[in-house]
Amino acid sequence: MINYEEELKKFKPCLDVDEVESAVYSRDLTDVIDILKEMMETDGQKEKE
Amino acid sequence: MNCLNCGTLLNESSHCPKCGFDAVVQKKVYLMSNQFYNAGLEKAEIRDLSGAIDLLQRSLKFNKLNIPARNLLGLVYFEMGEAVSALSEWVISKNIMPENNIAAEYINRLQSNGNKLDIINQTIKKYNEALNCCRNGSSDIAMIQLKKIVTQNPKFIKAYHLLALNYIEQNAYEKARRILKKAAKIDKTNSTTLRFLREVDERTGMQTSLESRWGSKFFGSGKDKGAEEYNAGAAAVVIPPTFRESSVFATLLNLGFGLVIGALVVWFLVVPANTQKINREANNKITEYSNAMASQASQLSKMEDEIEESEKTVKTAADQIDEAGKQVESYENLIKAFNAYREENYTNAANALMNVDAALLSVDAKAIYDSIYEDIRSTLFNKYSETGKEAYDNGDYATAIDQPSKAREMDGTDYEVLNYLALAYRDSGDNENAIKVFKEIIAQFEGTKRATSAQYYIDVINGVETDETGSEAVQGSDVTDDDSGSGDSGTGNYDDGADNSGDSGGNGSDDGSSAGDGYDDADYDNE
Numbered sequence: 001m002i003n004y005e006e007e008l009k010k011f012k013p014c015l016d017v018d019e020v021e022s023a024v025y026s027r028d029l030t031d032v033i034d035i036l037k038e039m040m041e042t043d044g045q046k047e048k049e
Numbered sequence: 050m051n052c053l054n055c056g057t058l059l060n061e062s063s064h065c066p067k068c069g070f071d072a073v074v075q076k077k078v079y080l081m082s083n084q085f086y087n088a089g090l091e092k093a094e095i096r097d098l099s100g101a102i103d104l105l106q107r108s109l110k111f112n113k114l115n116i117p118a119r120n121l122l123g124l125v126y127f128e129m130g131e132a133v134s135a136l137s138e139w140v141i142s143k144n145i146m147p148e149n150n151i152a153a154e155y156i157n158r159l160q161s162n163g164n165k166l167d168i169i170n171q172t173i174k175k176y177n178e179a180l181n182c183c184r185n186g187s188s189d190i191a192m193i194q195l196k197k198i199v200t201q202n203p204k205f206i207k208a209y210h211l212l213a214l215n216y217i218e219q220n221a222y223e224k225a226r227r228i229l230k231k232a233a234k235i236d237k238t239n240s241t242t243l244r245f246l247r248e249v250d251e252r253t254g255m256q257t258s259l260e261s262r263w264g265s266k267f268f269g270s271g272k273d274k275g276a277e278e279y280n281a282g283a284a285a286v287v288i289p290p291t292f293r294e295s296s297v298f299a300t301l302l303n304l305g306f307g308l309v310i311g312a313l314v315v316w317f318l319v320v321p322a323n324t325q326k327i328n329r330e331a332n333n334k335i336t337e338y339s340n341a342m343a344s345q346a347s348q349l350s351k352m353e354d355e356i357e358e359s360e361k362t363v364k365t366a367a368d369q370i371d372e373a374g375k376q377v378e379s380y381e382n383l384i385k386a387f388n389a390y391r392e393e394n395y396t397n398a399a400n401a402l403m404n405v406d407a408a409l410l411s412v413d414a415k416a417i418y419d420s421i422y423e424d425i426r427s428t429l430f431n432k433y434s435e436t437g438k439e440a441y442d443n444g445d446y447a448t449a450i451d452q453p454s455k456a457r458e459m460d461g462t463d464y465e466v467l468n469y470l471a472l473a474y475r476d477s478g479d480n481e482n483a484i485k486v487f488k489e490i491i492a493q494f495e496g497t498k499r500a501t502s503a504q505y506y507i508d509v510i511n512g513v514e515t516d517e518t519g520s521e522a523v524q525g526s527d528v529t530d531d532d533s534g535s536g537d538s539g540t541g542n543y544d545d546g547a548d549n550s551g552d553s554g555g556n557g558s559d560d561g562s563s564a565g566d567g568y569d570d571a572d573y574d575n576e
Contacts, residue, residue, distance in 0.1 A: 002248045004218045008184055010241075011211055013177040015133040017170045023137045031113040032078045037053055 050079055082112035089118065093125055098236040101125050116142055120152045129236060130205030132159075132169045172202040179211060188215050199231075206232050210241050222249045226257055233259050376409040383410065383418055390421050399429040403455075430459045434466050441473050449473035464490065464499055471506070480510050 015023050050059045054070035063073050089104035105122040108115055123138030136159070142152035159166055175194050182191035195212040198205055209232035216225035226249050232242045237259070246257050386401035398421060407418055422429070433456035440448035453470035456463065467490050474483035487503040494500045 002214070002217060002245070004214065007214055008180075011180055011183075011207065013180060014131065014173045014207065016173045016177075017133060017136070017166060020133055020136045020140065023133060024140050027137065027141065029113045029141070031109065032111045033053070033075070033113070036074065036078070040053060 050076070078111050082108045082115045082118065084108075085111065086115055086118040086121070090121060093121060096234075096236065097238045098125050098129055099239045102129075114145055116146050116150060116152075119145075120150070120155070123152065123155065127155075128204060130169075130172075130202055130207065132166070133173070168201055172198045172205055172208070176205065176208050176211070179208075183211065183215065188218065191215060199228075203231075204235055206235050206239065206242075209235075210245065213245050217245065217248060217252075220252075222253045225249050226253075230257065230259065372409070375406060378404070379406045379409045380414065383414060383421075386421055387417060390425065395425045395428040396432070399425050399432045402429060403432065426459060430456050430463075433459070434463070434469075437466070437469050437473070441469055441476075446473050446477035450477065450479075461489075462493060464494060467493075468499075468503075471503070475506065475510065484510060 050072075051057060052059055052065040052068060052070050052072060053075055055065060055068040057065055057067040059072050059076070060066055063076070064070060065072055085104045085108035089101045089108060092098075092101035092104060102122065102125055105118050105125065108118040109122065112118075119138050119142040123135040123142065125135075126132075126138065127135035136156065139152035139155050143150055143156065147153070175198050179191040179194040179198070182188065182194070192212060192215050195208050195215070198208040199212065202208070209228050213225045213228045213232070216222070216228060225245065229242055229246045229249065232239065233246070236242065250257055382401045382404040386398045386405065389395070389398035389401055402418070402421060402425065405418060407415060410418055433452045437449050437452035437456065440446070440452060450470065450473045453466045453473065456466045457470060460466070467486055471483050471486035471490065474480070474486060484507050487507050490503040491500040491507075494503075
């Protein structure tokens with residue numbers, strides 16, 4: 001059984017066109033490659049130490 | 050693909066050609082990203098947009114530099130009515146790869162069509178307002194707004210969801226179902242759409258069919274001719290501009306097919322069936338009429354047979370009646386003859402007996418008849434003879450032939466009877482019988498004047514000349530022919546009672562009344 005109020009909470013307001021820039025900047029673009037690079041850097045620092 | 054360690058371009062080898070870095074993990078990550086992209090592309094092709102978004106987002110999580118995946122993700126967002134998300138992806142994509150990127154073209158197209166972008170922006174704002182109205186309890190106003198939104202931006206799937214939710218809240222399940230079906234046409238596997246549809250199905254007790262009315266095999270799916278093609282790197286994504294159950298051409302084609310099939314059905318099924326029906330009815334009628342005619346002909350023939358049989362019966366009855374009448378008459382005459390015979394009035398007895406047909410009498414009656422006949426034979430003979438003569442004199446040749454014939458049957462040696470009979474035949478024109486009787490006379494009285502006279506008559510009939518003697522004899526005899534009624538001397542001269550009695554001695558019962566009849570016998574005998 002659907003609860004109207006509960007379902008309404010799932011609906012989020014849409015960003016309008018004016019907010020594209022902020023939306024782009026707020027995007028988290030981290031991917032697995034970034035994580036791998038970070039891991040390598042961390043490993044390299046440990047080796048230097 | 051560049052080495053994570055030194056940035057050198059990697060080859061097919063598992064290690065970097067420059068620094069020798071182990072690039073197996075890096076390559077596997079790129080491979081995973083590409084695999085998710087391919088899967089997302091397949092989902093997008095079958096309009097499973099939610100599934101495509103999920104897979105493409107995963108692809109970008111593995112490799113954010115996967116430009117095709119990002120461009121495709123933007124397209125899918127745009128198709129779902131989320132223009133801002135789409136623009137975000139395309140902008141990022143363009144920043145990552147500024148040249149030879151189709152995302153730039155998408156952005157340019159959208160920006161060049163300011164009207165459309167404005168409409169999209171307005172619908173987004175209205176959607177947000179409608180959502181606020183719903184949260185504030187003004188769902189009626191929200192629904193009005195949402196109806197306008199879905200009209201202006203038919204791909205805005207979130208607006209469909211919110212409108213359907215309001216319909217469900219107001220128990221307008223059929224309207225909700227229609228809205229959700231439209232949403233399902235945009236995104237087949239959207240979890241919200243399916244969840245709301247399940248709710249509608251449960252509440253109405255009726256399963257919602259998402260299949261196209263005409264089937265998806267023929268129309269409304271696959272690559273339409275007018276579909277927009279977006280090239281995203283190596284792959285091509287085909288997304289129809291609008292979803293249609295069928296095109297105008299398809300409808301016309303359907304109508305054409307229907308008409309042709311209808312015409313063929315009428316021509317090959319209805320018309321032959323109709324013709325067969327008419328022929329069958331006509332044959333039945335003909336058979337009926339033939340049977341009726343045969344029956345009537347049979348009845349007619351039967352009735353004709355009955356008529357013929359009836360006619361035969363009538364004829365037989367008439368014959369029997371006639372025969373019975375004759376028989377009665379014969380019996381009456383026999384009784385008269387018997388009474389006359391008892392009273393010894395032989396003349397009357399003979400007269401009555403003349404009219405008796407002996408063949409019609411019974412055995413006993415025939416015995417009586419024979420007994421009387423034997424006793425009055427001479428009387429009867431004389432009666433026949435006299436009647437014949439009288440009839441001859443009166444010119445009644447039929448009687449003149451009949452009566453002497455009967456007398457001849459009684460006694461065939463009497464010259465007078467034979468002579469009158471022959472003369473009656475001659476005068477009636479029956480020369481053949483006349484000659485026959487004359488020859489009988491010649492045979493019986495050979496060498497006498499009677500024979501000569503008879504021969505003379507034969508010669509006359511045959512047209513042969515005779516001698517003087519014969520002529521005279523004929524003259525003498527001829528007196529009886531024409532002049533007997535005048536009572537000329539010939540009769541008196543020939544009348545000789547002694548000779549006559551001697552001549553007709555055969556008539557034992559002669560009562561002397563025939564004495565004058567032997568008018569020429571004596572003369573001939575004396576000669």
